[in-house]
Structures are given as structure tokens and as C-alpha cells.
Amino acid sequence: MKPLSEKYRLIMVDQLGMGASSRPDFTITDAEEGVAYLVDWVEGWRKSMNNLTGFVLAGHSFGGFISGHYACKYPEHVKKLLLLSPFGIPKRHFTDDEFDEEYKKIQPFPGREKKPPKIAFKIIKMIWKKKWSPFGALRASPGWINDYYFNKWAKRRIVGDVPEEELTDFKSYMKEVLTRKGSVEYALFVIFDHYCFSKVPLDDVDKLQKLNIPITFVYGDRDWMKLVGNHTVLETNTYPHKEEFSKNYTVENSDHHLYFDNPQQFAQIILEDLANLDKIPYPHQQPANVEEILKADQQSR
Numbered sequence: 001m002k003p004l005s006e007k008y009r010l011i012m013v014d015q016l017g018m019g020a021s022s023r024p025d026f027t028i029t030d031a032e033e034g035v036a037y038l039v040d041w042v043e044g045w046r047k048s049m050n051n052l053t054g055f056v057l058a059g060h061s062f063g064g065f066i067s068g069h070y071a072c073k074y075p076e077h078v079k080k081l082l083l084l085s086p087f088g089i090p091k092r093h094f095t096d097d098e099f100d101e102e103y104k105k106i107q108p109f110p111g112r113e114k115k116p117p118k119i120a121f122k123i124i125k126m127i128w129k130k131k132w133s134p135f136g137a138l139r140a141s142p143g144w145i146n147d148y149y150f151n152k153w154a155k156r157r158i159v160g161d162v163p164e165e166e167l168t169d170f171k172s173y174m175k176e177v178l179t180r181k182g183s184v185e186y187a188l189f190v191i192f193d194h195y196c197f198s199k200v201p202l203d204d205v206d207k208l209q210k211l212n213i214p215i216t217f218v219y220g221d222r223d224w225m226k227l228v229g230n231h232t233v234l235e236t237n238t239y240p241h242k243e244e245f246s247k248n249y250t251v252e253n254s255d256h257h258l259y260f261d262n263p264q265q266f267a268q269i270i271l272e273d274l275a276n277l278d279k280i281p282y283p284h285q286q287p288a289n290v291e292e293i294l295k296a297d298q299q300s301r
Helices: 031-048 062-073 096-105 118-130 134-139 143-157 164-178 184-191 224-228 263-273 290-300
Strands: 055-060 078-084 215-220 247-251
Touching (some): 055 062, 062 078, 096 118, 134 143, 143 164, 215 263, 247 263
Parallel strands (some): 055 078, 078 215
């Protein structure tokens, strides 16, 4: 955050139902309706920020998925889209009957010697059907079980050289956040299938392929999202200036959590990518006055 904030005004937004935001019940059962619900929430937030426009929109993982759909619906407000190890880009290219052949092609998750056993997918399918969130089990568990789980999770998922005190704070934060009331996490069961492919994928012909603004993708070199994220968006996108402004970067020594695994290079890549931001053709109105944005932010709080 520090090197980015020295050059740009950063606004870090908790997606509805996550982080420390409010946690409404999520009862939607249709995938497209679920996406529209989350996209319209972002648009409502934008309006509350004094109709903020002309901004760079960045989203990580599921946040990248929602950011992509937002940019497709409201491209007039987005000057550039940064998708950071995003979820939900490609279509599923196989049927349930073809899964046995597809399983033979699956590679182990980065950093592991073996790929998930085939029975794991059957268990996940059952969990998906019943919408059993793993966080639901954590909420019903004693504190020591939560501590054990988050210690194991952090050891497996955070691959960078993170200072011990920061890792301790991160585990504490994740425990507080993930054991709160369930909300938009249940949207995952509606919008995605049990293979982790979206029912409303972003590489549909009417989504990112036709988006007329620059798109940059950033993945880790051992990013597990690539296992469900191979796509050709930058090749098929019709934006006329994509050779100059749309990029694809890889963060070294990093898995899915780019900002934690290698924060220095992660920030360096974003600064490099935005170095020619002022040159991007942008026919829409310019961003609101910074003082007005801050005033609107205080009022919204």
C-alpha cells in the first residue's frame, strides 16, 4: 500500500458481506441475478462517493470476478481494469461425463507433489449441492480448533517470506472475518460450479472480449488459480489500443495471495503497468475532485 499510495489515491473497498462490511442474508439462487446483485452494490457505492468516475478498478480473486463484471456493465466509469489472480474467467470446457478424461490432465497444485484424489471432487459436489460453507464449521468450533486451522492454512497458502508478526496479525484478522455471520460467501455456490468454473464466465463473447478499456492480468508464478484460470482474453479482446495498454504479468515466488507472497514486486508491477495511465484514451468525464471524494467518504461512513 505504501509505494502505491505515494503516487495514487487508494480506496480499499470491502466487498459486501466480506471483511468488516455489513453481512446481509444471501438468498439468491440464480447465477446471473447473483452477479447483478453484487455489481449493483459496487455501483451504489460509486454513486455514494460523489459519483466517482475515471478510476482504475482492481480486484483480487472473487473480487476480480466482480470487478470484471462491473467494468463490463459500467465501462464508462473505469479507465483501466486490473485483474489480480481473478476467479471465474474461463468457461468449463468439459461435461460431467468427460471428467474422467479431464482428471488425467489435472496437474498438482503448486507446491504439492500429488493432485487431489478423484473422490475429493465427488465430496465437493455433495458439499456444493448442500451449500455447506467450510466457515460454517469454523463458526461452530471451539477457539483452539480455529487456531489450529488458521495456522495450518497460513503455512500452506502463504509462500512468501512474511515477517512473523505480520503473519500473526493476518491469521488473527482472517479468523475474525471468516468466523462472522455467513453472507455473500454463499454466492459462490450459486455463481460457480463444484469444479470452480463460473456459470457466468468473464471470457464469454459479450463480456471481457468486447470490453473497450485496457485490461491487465497479474498472476503468481505458482498460482493455483491458473489451474482454473487458463484463458485467452488478451488475445481475443477487441480493444484497439491493447498492444500498448493491456498487459499480462507474473509475480515471482508467489501463489494466489500476490500481495502477501511478494508485496515488493507486486507493487512494482502495478506502478509499471500504470506508468502510462495518462496516455490511455478516455473519452468520459474526469475523476471527481479529491476533496469532494474524501468528503463523500466521510459522509458514507
